[in-house]
Amino acid sequence: MTVYLLCFVLFLVGLYGLITRRNLIKIIISKAITEFSVFLFLVLIGYIDQGQAPIVNPGSVDQVYVDPLPQAMVLTAIVIGLATTAMLMAIAIRLFRKYKTFDIREIKNLRG
């Protein structure tokens, strides 16, 4: 149970950063932290105590394996996360070239 709670705390830390930070790069880092807490949670779902890597060995019948499906999901989700982070970084660099600052208080041409 503690692990799940810690995982949720990590999620909240990321969310706090996402809301309160004023720096473009720090927002991206907070986004990454939130994302990784979700990934951790997904991996934890598939974990079974004393479980082994799910490579089926015909010899042993009552071997306990961990669930491989969340692992496949996490690998896909990490790739998606990488794509969004790279995209955000590219936009942040272009924004810095236009405005010469990373502070979002000075980058506000648009109003919600």
Add this chain to the structure above:
Amino acid sequence: MDALIPLFIAIPLISAFLIMLLGKLVKEFHRFFAPLTLLSLLLMSIYAYVNLGSSSIQYTLGGWGMEKGIPVGIYMVLDGFSVLMLCIINLLGFIALFYSLSYMAKYTAQRNYYSLFCLIIAGMNGVVLSGDLFNICVFLEVSVIASYALVAFGVGKTELEASYRYQVLGSLGFMLILLAVGLIYWKTKTLNIADIRHVFENGYSKPFYIFVQVMLIAGFGLKAAIIPFHAWLPDAHSSAPSPISAMLSGVLIKAVGIYVLIRLFFNMFVFSQEIALVLTSLGAVSMVVGSLLAIVQWDVKRLLAYSSISQIGYVVMAMGMGILLLLKGNSEAAAILAIGGAIYHMINHAVFKGLLFMNAGAIEHRLDTRNLKEMGGLSKAMPVTSTTSFVASMSISGIPPFNGFFSKLIIIVAAINGRFYLLAALAILVSIITLAYFLKFQRFAFYNKPFGKALEKIREVPFPMSISMIVLATLCLAMSLLAIPSVSEQLLRPAIDVLMQSELYSTTIFGI
């Protein structure tokens, strides 16, 4: 027929790749290859629509079907509702692409544009066809990441800022969705929508159920821009190039937001009163607030973007009403009206909002401004744009004989039949406000005194742009035929049936 299903995703993906690869070698390759791709997709989806009827077909990836009564493979499902969405996505995609042939001429790096456009289409087709929660997430991100890049395509100050905001909120939505998918997998040990339905029908714990549903509403609400989650939409949709705005407002928020919400809440979850109330009130709030925010805008595209929020509110409200009426049990006729009205309004909105964004793009193409105060008197100089935008404006604000009138009428009649008098009154009020801000758009853009520079220099937009606007305006008129009961019995009924008999989706997949 079922061999057709993966092609809806494979063709645009391959074509996006080929455009980047061969576009370097063959001059002007992208200009004829991308429309060809979209045309073939459109023909395929119309073929599927005509032949499918009310049946539902599945495709299992790699032939991994049922193993001991458990679906182990990845399922793709084509039924009455998803084939309707496919038609509208590929139709608007083809027309927007044809429009961009001359609109995008002023931009550089056009190859990237056409390639990303194909990726958006691939992602949306994937979301609509997928019968698996995690695949919905993946395809959703494919289309949404392509749209992040396309929003920033102009690389000006505002475009970049809008894209940054869109990305931060979009990835927050993705995380909420992923967390909800993880939680559902934790409880049910499956990702297949039909199988999850099966598990939920055998009982569930209420607090967990509500938590997951709220998470999914927040996640997909962020993608669909329902009111408390709407902050990114006006910026992103007004900064993108106009054909992309038409795509984003016309189909993207529906395919990745509303469609998935409807599919999950009708076909995956067992109905619950609380969530239906939440959906109805969210829809009503976004309907009212969106229209009130739209009326004060002076930027054409921002006005249209806020009106998108308001019109999406109609769809969500009607859907929530449909669930409430189905739960009541004794008002099936009103429920059919509510659900049918929601689907009808959704496809109508795709057509007229696409057309309106193309009109705004045509004005921007010639005048280089989006400010209503700097336009005026364009009705003589740009007759095609003026006429088509008049058709679209009347259609969206619900004036007969255009399609918007009938879909709003059906929703209002459903609300009155189901005794939601407050919602019916709100729908009528919002329709009047909509008429007000579209009359403002018409007057300031087309009929006022000309602003500043002489009008003689302004000509009508080039052929590809004007013809695609005319096609959409004709569709605005033609789609009002869907209100005739015998026609809608043929064309809309399969989609309504999928949602009305909500348990049928899972039983057909299990083959019971």
